Amino acid sequence: MAKAIVIGSGVGGLATAIRLRAKGFQVEVLEKNEYPGGKLSEIQQDGFHFDKGPSLFTQPANFENLFAAANRNFYDYVSVKKLDEANRYFFSDGTVVHAYINLQKFEEEVQHKLKEKPQAITSYLQEAQQLYEGIGKIFLDYPLHRIKTWLQKKIIKALSLVKLSYLFQSVHQYNEKRFLNSKTMQIFNRFATYNGSNPYQAPAMLTMIPHLEQNEGAFYPQGGMITLTQSMYKLATELGVLFKFNTEVKRLHTNKGRVVYAETQNHKIEGDIFVSNMDVFYTYNQLLNRKYKSQQIARLERSTSAVIFYWGVKVTSDALSLHNILFSEDYKKEFEQLFVQKQLPDDPTVYINITSKLDKSHAPADSENWFVMVNAPAKQATVTDEDLKKLKDIILKKIKTFLSIDLQTSIQTEYIWTPQGIDADTHSYLGSLYGSASNDKMAAFMRHANESSEYKNLFFCGGSVHPGGGIPLCLKSAVLVEQLVTEKFSV
Numbered sequence: 001m002a003k004a005i006v007i008g009s010g011v012g013g014l015a016t017a018i019r020l021r022a023k024g025f026q027v028e029v030l031e032k033n034e035y036p037g038g039k040l041s042e043i044q045q046d047g048f049h050f051d052k053g054p055s056l057f058t059q060p061a062n063f064e065n066l067f068a069a070a071n072r073n074f075y076d077y078v079s080v081k082k083l084d085e086a087n088r089y090f091f092s093d094g095t096v097v098h099a100y101i102n103l104q105k106f107e108e109e110v111q112h113k114l115k116e117k118p119q120a121i122t123s124y125l126q127e128a129q130q131l132y133e134g135i136g137k138i139f140l141d142y143p144l145h146r147i148k149t150w151l152q153k154k155i156i157k158a159l160s161l162v163k164l165s166y167l168f169q170s171v172h173q174y175n176e177k178r179f180l181n182s183k184t185m186q187i188f189n190r191f192a193t194y195n196g197s198n199p200y201q202a203p204a205m206l207t208m209i210p211h212l213e214q215n216e217g218a219f220y221p222q223g224g225m226i227t228l229t230q231s232m233y234k235l236a237t238e239l240g241v242l243f244k245f246n247t248e249v250k251r252l253h254t255n256k257g258r259v260v261y262a263e264t265q266n267h268k269i270e271g272d273i274f275v276s277n278m279d280v281f282y283t284y285n286q287l288l289n290r291k292y293k294s295q296q297i298a299r300l301e302r303s304t305s306a307v308i309f310y311w312g313v314k315v316t317s318d319a320l321s322l323h324n325i326l327f328s329e330d331y332k333k334e335f336e337q338l339f340v341q342k343q344l345p346d347d348p349t350v351y352i353n354i355t356s357k358l359d360k361s362h363a364p365a366d367s368e369n370w371f372v373m374v375n376a377p378a379k380q381a382t383v384t385d386e387d388l389k390k391l392k393d394i395i396l397k398k399i400k401t402f403l404s405i406d407l408q409t410s411i412q413t414e415y416i417w418t419p420q421g422i423d424a425d426t427h428s429y430l431g432s433l434y435g436s437a438s439n440d441k442m443a444a445f446m447r448h449a450n451e452s453s454e455y456k457n458l459f460f461c462g463g464s465v466h467p468g469g470g471i472p473l474c475l476k477s478a479v480l481v482e483q484l485v486t487e488k489f490s491v
């Protein structure tokens with residue numbers, strides 16, 4: 001039986017392992033950490049549970065398909081709740097907008113709070129759907145590096161739907177023309193951050209993203225996001241995937257255009273097929289010692305990183321929901337600081353996720369688990385203790401101003417994840433959350449393919465390669481790897 005070695009057990013690695021095993025390959029996963037999941041992991045501290053990375057769950061259909069590929073029902077493993085409200089947006093003048101999933105309710109809310117015509121929202125979301133279904137899906141579901149992809153009728157049709165206005169306007173320029181109120185623009189600009197991009201630079205093509213949340217819906221896996229990792233890990237082990245934790249791959253050894261074995265601290269692990277779920281920059285730079293190739297990859301602009309404060313707080317906040325956004329006053333300046341000056345914004349947008357709103361077991365009585373995140377630039381320089389202290393003060397002040405909550409004295413426990421921590425823990429280059437950014441209109445074509453053009457048996461999955469970062473796309477990368485592997489190798 002042909003043996004596949006998967007390097008890394010992030011979302012992409014786990015999904016690839018399941019898919020290849022379900023096809024009949026022998027599969028071994030080598031993971032440097034002592035736990036699976038990569039960015040999708042958890043923190044248990046002083047009676048509080050925190051999901052460590054992703055908090056927003058969209059498109060559960062990707063999980064349904066993954067489990068179906070192994071003849072299982074995803075919902076036998078995870079209980080999923082559809083949310084009534086995707087986000088709660090707070091502005092400095094006291095305006096609060098509830099982004100209801102129900103279109104009519106959302107339109108009424110935006111009309112009432114922002115004086116926006118309901119028709120503006122309806123047509124915007126309809127266009128987002130057409131954009132996603134007509135173009136987005138095709139670009140995400142096919143290997144773009146293959147010539148035969150471009151000869152298919154579906155692709156030619158999708159290309160004909162690409163209006164120049166989607167390519168040559170930024171997300172913000174597009175939104176400016178669609179809405180009257182700058183707050184509505186800010187709400188819809190924010191969706192560019194769902195893949196770590198800059199709404200003032202990224203092409204209007206990204207205006208398809210709200211379709212995923214506002215039309216298809218936002219979801220919550222009961223027990224927290226960690227249940228997604230746990231369910232994939234459980235399924236993989238049921239299928240017979242072998243996991244080796246605390247096993248860091250140091251080098252991939254090649255011979256005559258093939259990877260022959262993976263070298264770990266103590267072992268040489270041979271295989272027929274190798275799939276790297278490690279960031280593609282590090283795969284070339286460290287595992288293959290291909291410095292020039294890795295520098296080419298590094299030239300692509302990185303998506304944002306983040307600083308996250310995990311605070312267990314002795315507070316019950318009625319004003320807050322599961323997902324809450326405290327917006328910055330000057331959104332454009334915030335992105336200039338992130339992408340141009342490459343510094344922490346002095347007035348950051350603050351995202352607060354509180355899963356104990358839905359899962360009481362995630363915090364002790366009369367307390368809540370606050371995941372408080374701000375965007376940060378992905379860059380070499382370290383976020384220092386002094387930077388963190390300053391940032392914490394800014395965030396606490398903002399929470400006090402926006403929510404009238406004095407959190408300082410209520411923090412019972414604290415854990416902090418910085419860009420350097422994200423890089424060290426998951427080997428994500430410069431701590432980027434989503435690999436390379438989508439600020440350039442050619443970004444989709446410049447992302448690395450899911451297979452190597454030089455090594456016949458080397459494949460790539462996860463957020464640093466096609467089709468990009470975020471849980472849904474990492475799961476799609478596994479579908480593509482399965483297709484490419486099964487084209488070349490038989491069991």
Ligand SMILES: Cc1cc2nc3c(=O)[nH]c(=O)nc-3n(C[C@H](O)[C@H](O)[C@H](O)COP(=O)(O)OP(=O)(O)OC[C@H]3O[C@@H](n4cnc5c(N)ncnc54)[C@H](O)[C@@H]3O)c2cc1C
Pocket residue numbers: 007008009010011012013030031032033036037038039040052053054055056057247248249250277278279306308422425426427428433434461462463464469470471472474
């Ligand atoms: C704070 C934060 C918030 C986010 N929010 C969201 C969100 O709300 N919604 C969403 O969809 N996405 C979100 N994301 C992005 C999402 O988490 C990622 O896109 C996705 O989890 C990345 O999965 P991956 O397959 O690329 O693997 P990764 O999670 O990057 O994991 C890679 C794995 O490979 C292992 N590894 C690396 N090198 C080696 C080696 N040499 N040997 C052995 N093992 C190795 C690592 O230890 C790690 O386990 C967020 C990310 C973060 C950090």
